């Protein structure tokens with residue numbers, strides 16, 4: 600039987616050539632030639648003042664928590680419907696997590712509920728751009744400004760997506776990308792941190808280089824390097840950056856193909872939505888998404904589980920994700936849910952992700968939608 604995988608990591612075919620290039624350069628530690636090219640590419644395509652590859656989005660988020668100066672007892676506002684790294688990064692610095700409900704249309708944090716969650720101790724708001732569809736950033740930035748809060752965007756899924764023409768990850772104070780192999784562009788494990796304020800790039804370089812001013816030293820701006828702040832090692836080997844580089848070169852091509860698949864899914868499944876059998880994703884006018892994922896929403900968890908089984912029997916792998924963090928053991932220890940959980944749990948139980956990757960063939964996509972059609976005809 601033919602198997603259709605849920606994800607296949609993106610590749611351009613030129614990865615080996617560049618990995619050889621990195622090794623041939625004789626310098627495979629962090630911040631080599633390929634890392635610089637990737638950093639420059641991200642800056643150019645997002646408008647961020649600084650962009651630095653990291654070893655993961657998890658590490659970019661941890662670095663952002665350090666940059667934000669989180670101290671024990673500070674509060675951080677985030678959705679409960681997200682990956683654990685969004686929460687861990689701040690809990691590791693001693694923050695209390697305050698979970699806010701999501702909007703059922705985008706599964707993003709409900710911006711109208713954020714203000715109720717703000718207290719004297721609040722320091723940061725963390726919007727997560729689910730599926731590469733931007734949160735309502737104008738509202739979130741306005742709330743942050745009025746309350747003197749920082750904004751850290753979890754744009755792990757948002758590379759090459761935008762809100763009102765601005766790249767996701769470049770709107771808040773800090774933005775975090777993922778280049779994990781399940782994301783649109785990959786270096787196996789990897790990520791990047793984006794810095795909006797040009798006055799903060801120096802300290803970002805220091806924190807990323809174990810708290811030393813090694814970057815300035817390498818540029819000849821200081822004659823020796825020393826320990827200037829707390830920090831850690833967040834920079835990846837140049838071999839990983841060499842793997843990522845050709846994908847960034849082909850970013851537009853990869854993005855267009857993913858969007859084609861996304862649109863095809865939408866078209867094929869629209870009749871089922873019209874019959875009220877399932878729901879398709881919604882993308883607000885002001886958002887340009889990047890087809891990071893294609894999900895559908897079933898009536899409830901029972902129907903979703905039956906559909907997963909049906910697809911599995913046909914060799915199709917479809918998955919769901921995010922047990923809401925506030926219902927998990929660590930979520931209860933480190934956080935609390937503010938207000939009513941109207942949608943977080945409900946939507947998390949209805950959502951099903953369909954196979955989506957660069958290289959998904961139209962034939963495979965047809966097969967998946969045919970099988971969904973069949974399920975609902977039964």
Ligand SMILES: *Cc1c(COP(=O)(O)O)cnc(C)c1O
Nearest residue numbers: 655656657682684755777779790
């Ligand atoms: C993938 C993901 C992360 C973690 O990314 P890594 O690069 O694997 O650390 C964090 N947040 C969200 C929303 C993600 O989807």
